[in-house]
Amino acid sequence: IFPVTVYGDFLPRHIFYRLHAVCAYLRCIFVALCVLFMWPSFDVILADQVSVVIPLLKLKRSTKVVFYCHFPDLLLAQHTTLLRRIYRKPIDIIEELTTGMADMILVNSRFTASTFAKTFKHLHARGIRPAVLHPAVNVNQFDKPRETSCHKCVSERYIFVPLIRLNFLSINRFERKKNIELAVSAFAMLRTLDGNVDRGGFDKRLRENVEYLDELKSLAERNGVAGQVNFVTSCSTAERNSLLSECLCVLYTPTDEHFGIVPLEAMAAHKPVIACNSGGPVETIKNGETGFLCDPSPKDFALAMAKFIQDPEMAKRMGEQARQHVNESFSTTTFGQRLNQFLLDVARTKRD
Numbered sequence: 001i002f003p004v005t006v007y008g009d010f011l012p013r014h015i016f017y018r019l020h021a022v023c024a025y026l027r028c029i030f031v032a033l034c035v036l037f038m039w040p041s042f043d044v045i046l047a048d049q050v051s052v053v054i055p056l057l058k059l060k061r062s063t064k065v066v067f068y069c070h071f072p073d074l075l076l077a078q079h080t081t082l083l084r085r086i087y088r089k090p091i092d093i094i095e096e097l098t099t100g101m102a103d104m105i106l107v108n109s110r111f112t113a114s115t116f117a118k119t120f121k122h123l124h125a126r127g128i129r130p131a132v133l134h135p136a137v138n139v140n141q142f143d144k145p146r147e148t149s150c151h152k153c154v155s156e157r158y159i160f161v162p163l164i165r166l167n168f169l170s171i172n173r174f175e176r177k178k179n180i181e182l183a184v185s186a187f188a189m190l191r192t193l194d195g196n197v198d199r200g201g202f203d204k205r206l207r208e209n210v211e212y213l214d215e216l217k218s219l220a221e222r223n224g225v226a227g228q229v230n231f232v233t234s235c236s237t238a239e240r241n242s243l244l245s246e247c248l249c250v251l252y253t254p255t256d257e258h259f260g261i262v263p264l265e266a267m268a269a270h271k272p273v274i275a276c277n278s279g280g281p282v283e284t285i286k287n288g289e290t291g292f293l294c295d296p297s298p299k300d301f302a303l304a305m306a307k308f309i310q311d312p313e314m315a316k317r318m319g320e321q322a323r324q325h326v327n328e329s330f331s332t333t334t335f336g337q338r339l340n341q342f343l344l345d346v347a348r349t350k351r352d
Contacts, residue, residue, distance in 0.1 A: 008027045011030060021091050025094075028050040028053050031053065032053035032056040032057055035057065041062055043064065044343050045057050046066050046068065050073075051067055051099040055098055064349070066103065066106060068106045068133070070258060070259075072119040072120065073092075074095055096122060100120070100128055103349070104346050105130040107131070108132075111279045112258050112280075134283070134330060136330050136334065137268050137332070139268045139323075167248040167309065168305060169243055169247035171243075171250065172252075172253065174233070177254065179253040181219055182297075184219050184229055186251070187229060240265075244269040245269065247271060248308050249319075250262065250274070251273075251301065252273055253301075259280035264326055267284075267322030267326045270319040270320060271322065273290065274305060275291065289325075291318065292304040292307070
């Protein structure tokens with residue numbers, strides 16, 4: 001346990017729901033200035049996600065900066081209109097320039113490392129290669145789910161999951177890029193009489209969340225599985241863990257996901273995962289051992305789902321292997337050891 005000091009919380013995150021990137025830059029620059037003038041030198045500073053702070057932090061004498069890049073921000077931003085492209089151009093240039101100033105760059109997956117090289121071509125040409133540090137989960141939190149949390153979660157939303165057998169669980173935000181319709185379509189193709197639940201982060205203030213949830217409900221209606229697919233919005237951590245404890249396996253539907261923490265959470269909860277064979281899940285799921293990696297088609301997902309329906313004991317065995325795999329490779333202890341080694345390596349180069 002250590003104290004956390006927050007600076008710049010009074011600064012806005014957006015201006016009338018616009019200029020999010022500019023506001024994020026200003027907030028982070030303010031934090032960097034506070035660190036620069038109010039704190040002594042550090043051996044190493046770890047900067048996360050926003051690279052604009054790196055040149056300011058490097059003004060601190062004898063301080064090295066390690067930057068953790070989750071994904072190039074310029075690929076996440078929209079460039080759909082001329083005005084947006086004009087707005088983003090200087091931000092995108094600053095992102096690449098400042099990212100290259102870090103003494104070490106870490107990324108969350110080999111997939112992100114590959115995307116980094118393709119996106120920041122000038123950095124790649126200079127020989128800058130990020131190291132991979134996979135994120136982690138607290139494995140222990142999935143040991144014993146609370147007994148009543150699932151009942152509370154679903155009953156408050158007029159859904160009572162314990163009345164049906166919960167076979168498949170899909171955990172995602174209600175955003176189109178999460179491709180949740182793949183889970184619904186695959187379930188419809190399976191034509192099982194058992195239950196399926198889609199659980200996700202939901203914010204009724206976000207138009208896409210509301211629209212996409214309606215689209216998914218309509219898709220379930222058209223496929224004749226509306227009575228078997230339940231949509232649960234914004235569960236707490238304890239409620240999520242209860243849903244995980246009741247399902248047969250977890251469906252993870254995004255393609256080219258940067259990393260994907262849900263498969264780790266599922267495997268930590270002793271559940272195998274069916275996921276698309278691209279992006280981060282390729283690095284975290286052992287195909288045929290801790291789950292199945294499939295082409296992103298309803299047919300391929302349905303075939304994998306059928307294997308678990310036909311052989312629940314296989315699902316249980318793979319779930320145990322999944323738990324062991326996460327505990328060995330993706331626990332917070334393992335993450336801490338790897339991060340500590342990266343920081344020590346950077347600190348040693350400073351002394352040398």
